Amino acid sequence: MTEPVLEVKKLCKSFGALVANKDVSFDLREGEIHALIGPNGAGKSTLIKQIAGGMTPDSGQVFFLGQDVTNVRTAQRARMGLARTFQVSALAMEYTVLQNVVLGALGARGDVFRFLKPALKDKELLGIAYEALERVGLEDSAAKITAEISHGQRRELEVAVALTLRPKAFLMDEPMAGLGTSSSKGLTRFLDNLRAQAPILLVEHDMDAVFSLADRISVLVYGELIITGTADEIRADREVRHAYLGEEEET
Amino acid sequence: MQREKVINALITLLLVVMPLWAWWADEPFILTLLTKVAIFALAGVGLNIALGLGGLVSFGHAVFFGVGGYAMGILASHAQSYSPIMEIPFLIEGTKSMPVIWLVAIISSALAALLVGALSLRTSGVYFIMITLAFGQMFFYFTISWPAYGGEDGLLIYTRNHFPGMNTLDPIQFLIICYAILGVVLYFSARLAKSAFGLALNGARQNTERVLTVGIDTFRLRLVAFIISGAITGLAGALFADLNRFVSPSMFTWQTSGEIMVFIILGGVARLYGPVAGAALFVFLEYVLGDLSDYWHIYLGLLLLLVVLFARGGLIGLLAGREVAHD
Structure with missing residues (x-):
């Protein structure tokens, strides 16, 4: 078996008396979409932050590409190839769509300390930026101000910025949040193809998307990972149905 | 955007025509005022890199203005008294040469x-403002209590420093x-704003998380923006000292920091001009x-209030419209 791209080992994090994550272990392998689901307050966001680098765990480790990155800072993890998208779009709102993707390409190239050459005339950066925009279908909106495009387009832009990093793994925090049915179906198809490029750790509330996309699903309840399995295994598991899916199946 | 360029060109024209007129009409005082405008503008351009582009509300830029001023004061005072700054371990002498200063x-x-x-x-936000202010006060009280260079009285430089091939007086x-x-x-500064560095810095002002997650520290x-910003304001400080031929701890006061910030807010935050x-x-x-009343700052305050409430883009924003340049 090949080494997992991303591996989380016995991660623990508490805030005072509140245990947000307790001994969470799982991995993300080449070519897969691994979905992380769980009710609100289960500790998914805390977990994502520790994987992306914004938060240090109390104990446990995070391995990325075989390296222990537990104490590596966010920017460095991104440079290693860990691309994150946010639940609430994290974009430079005053910038044009193009400027946002060029910023991503710039970060990936790593030579940010250039003071005179105009960044938006850099052919290499523009090439990467437009390629990413075309893949998500935003090339026609390149000149629009980010604050003025639709919510759905911003979700797509968020993915486009992640693409400019040419990442080794994607970390996607609710990419479907707030999308209408047709947009979320479009994004589902897109992510389906994306896994060939790099594996995706997907945190998502949209169960249709999760069950149609995920190769494996992990369920987080009260900070603990209760099961990891295929979509069918998760559906069949009684504990999961009780803790999480139960209410949904009855409706 | 096009409109802002036109306005910038008009301001440039005005700033070129006025001294020509003053020179022709033999009004040296107007020339001194215009020189002061250029120096204050320079200090503001420096702060604008940190504040406008980087969103770093520094209330301590008087530190750099003052350090620049004292760099001139110390070098020139040693030169005029013919006493070296230090002899051990090696000799450093004062100088009256502007480029060196x-x-x-x-x-x-x-x-x-x-x-x-x-x-x-x-830190960030209010804490950042407070810490930069605290540094300003530290430098202020340090210069006051440092007798070697005039303490509270400051340093008087008898003649203006030299620039090769020109009569600076x-x-x-x-x-x-x-x-x-x-x-x-x-x-x-215009090139910087459009460079890779400027793109990332301005991006970080809008969304720190975004810039971090594309791998930029x-x-x-x-820090680099702050250093560039401070260095420019420091250069302005040296020129200001040369204009007055005098440096004193007042360059380090928080009022100075505030005034540099006022230039930017009056004119337009993050606008080139x-x-x-x-x-x-x-x-x-x-x-x-100032001719009408010693308390002219009352009117300045009123104006500032109006700008902040009704014309957030400052004078340039008012004339050029809200849109910030994008190309």
Whole structure:
């Protein structure tokens, strides 16, 4: 078996008396979409932050590409190839769509300390930026101000910025949040193809998307990972149905 | 956007025509005022890199203005008293040469910015404002209590420093020097805003998380911005000291920090010509209203209030419209 791209080992994090994550272990392998689901307050966001680098765990480790990155800072993890998208779009709102993707390409190239050459005339950066925009279908909106495009387009832009990093793994925090049915179906198809490029750790509330996309699903309840399995295994598991899916199946 | 360029060109034209007129009409005082505008604008252009582009509300830029001023004061005072600054372990003498003084002012204020920035950029928001203010006060009280260079009385420099091939005592020639420096720095600042560095810095102001997650270390980014910003304001400090032929701890006061910020807010935050328009307006008001009353700051305060409430883009924003340049 090949080494997992991303591996989380016995991660623990508490805030005072509140245990947000307790001994969470799982991995993300080449070519897969691994979905992380769980009710609100289960500790998914805390977990994502520790994987992306914004938060240090109390104990446990995070391995990325075989390296222990537990104490590596966010920017460095991104440079290693860990691309994150946010639940609430994290974009430079005053910038044009193009400027946002060029910023991503710039970060990936790593030579940010250039003071005179105009960044938006850099052919290499523009090439990467437009390629990413075309893949998500935003090339026609390149000149629009980010604050003025639709919510759905911003979700797509968020993915486009992640693409400019040419990442080794994607970390996607609710990419479907707030999308209408047709947009979320479009994004589902897109992510389906994306896994060939790099594996995706997907945190998502949209169960249709999760069950149609995920190769494996992990369920987080009260900070603990209760099961990891295929979509069918998760559906069949009684504990999961009780803790999480139960209410949904009855409706 | 096009409109802003036209307005910038008009301001440039005005700033070129006025000294020509004053020179022709033999009004040296007007020339001195215009030189002051250029120097204040330069200090503002420096702060605008940190504040406008980087969103770093520094209330301590008087530190760099003052360090630049004292760089000039210390070098020139040693030169005029023919006493070396130090002899052990090697000899350093004072100088009256402007280019050397500028270089020393730039380097020493950049170092001061490195020190202040490295500590204060670990915080943000109100804490950042307070820490930069605290540094300003520390430098202020240090210069007051340091008798070697005049303490509270400051340092008087008898003649203006020299620039090769020019008579710096002639107001128009010193003005040309200050204008030239401002022009070069404005050009640099315009290029900087559009460069890779500017793109990332302005991006970090809008969304720190975004810039971090594309792999750019925002702390280093902001620290470099703060150093460039401080160095420019330091250069302005050296020129200001040369204009007055006098340096004193008052350059380090928090009022100085506030005034540099006022230039930017009056003119337009993050606008290339914001500090130029703001400094010109400030000096004009000081001259006109200062004649009417010693308490002219009351009117300045009122104006500032109006700008903040009704014209957030400052003078440039008011004239050029809200849209910020994108291309």
